[in-house]
Amino acid sequence: MVNIRDLDPSASPLDYYGFELRRLRQEAALKQHALGSIIFCTGSLIGQIETARKVPTRDFSERVDAALGTDGMFSRLVGLVLRSQLPTWFQAYAEMEAKAAYISSFQAQLVYGLLQTPEYARALLGVRTDDGLDAKVEARMDRQRILQRENPPLMWVVMSEAVLHQEVGGREVMRNQLAHLLTLERREWVQVQILPFGVGAHVGLDGSFTVLRFDDDPDIVYTEDFVQGHMTANPQALREGSLRYDHLQATALSVGDSAALIARVMEERYGHHPGPVGRTLA
Numbered sequence: 001m002v003n004i005r006d007l008d009p010s011a012s013p014l015d016y017y018g019f020e021l022r023r024l025r026q027e028a029a030l031k032q033h034a035l036g037s038i039i040f041c042t043g044s045l046i047g048q049i050e051t052a053r054k055v056p057t058r059d060f061s062e063r064v065d066a067a068l069g070t071d072g073m074f075s076r077l078v079g080l081v082l083r084s085q086l087p088t089w090f091q092a093y094a095e096m097e098a099k100a101a102y103i104s105s106f107q108a109q110l111v112y113g114l115l116q117t118p119e120y121a122r123a124l125l126g127v128r129t130d131d132g133l134d135a136k137v138e139a140r141m142d143r144q145r146i147l148q149r150e151n152p153p154l155m156w157v158v159m160s161e162a163v164l165h166q167e168v169g170g171r172e173v174m175r176n177q178l179a180h181l182l183t184l185e186r187r188e189w190v191q192v193q194i195l196p197f198g199v200g201a202h203v204g205l206d207g208s209f210t211v212l213r214f215d216d217d218p219d220i221v222y223t224e225d226f227v228q229g230h231m232t233a234n235p236q237a238l239r240e241g242s243l244r245y246d247h248l249q250a251t252a253l254s255v256g257d258s259a260a261l262i263a264r265v266m267e268e269r270y271g272h273h274p275g276p277v278g279r280t281l282a
């Protein structure tokens with residue numbers, strides 16, 4: 001078992017969070033089980049977070065702030081903790097994504113991370129291993145907080161029709177994911193278009209990519225391979241990415257027709273009728 005006194009608060013955001021939680025709990029003269037009772041969790045969970053063996057959630061952090069009167073300290077810190085749970089190579093992109101004023105993304109196979117439901121994300125992230133899965137899902141969902149800001153980024157996502165048919169997590173997960181995409185119609189700053197199979201060959205067949213535009217920083221284009229992600233502000237790469245995205249956007253169905261296709265696939269492929277339940281394959 002990790003000895004909390006051996007934790008180096010400078011080692012990581014998670015270690016710092018655990019160190020501060022223990023320090024402030026002890027200052028309040030509360031045992032772990034007593035604090036757990038106040039915030040409706042077990043003393044064991046408090047201990048696991050204090051020893052950096054468990055990643056706190058945003059809800060947990062908000063309740064701790066209320067119980068210990070820490071003026072939102074843990075609610076602010078948990079964002080850093082969750083971001084540190086993202087793959088190391090992805091963290092820089094997540095920071096840029098959070099600062100972007102405009103997000104243009106083409107997705108060839110999967111729903112864009114900012115638009116995923118927790119169940120869809122869990123099925124994707126758990127394909128190879130369940131190790132740390134709760135923290136990974138929580139970190140991905142925390143990225144989506146930028147869409148709830150007072151001034152969220154403008155986001156336009158073009159997805160191949162293949163995304164709607166690639167069954168991830170089973171029929172119910174997919175039905176709920178597509179239903180979630182339909183609710184985005186109520187957010188004027190989020191637009192979704194579907195690139196139908198009928199267009200044949202197109203400029204997105206090389207793979208998914210995202211263009212981030214900023215008010216005060218150079219724009220970037222982001223791509224991924226099976227090892228890691230790649231960001232660049234190279235003008236030629238930006239020109240190529242923007243041109244490809246414009247072609248895809250122009251070729252895709254309108255926002256309204258895209259919603260109609262999503263609804264049709266949701267009912268015809270994932271409706272409530274008997275049939276085998278799909279599963280995500282490695």
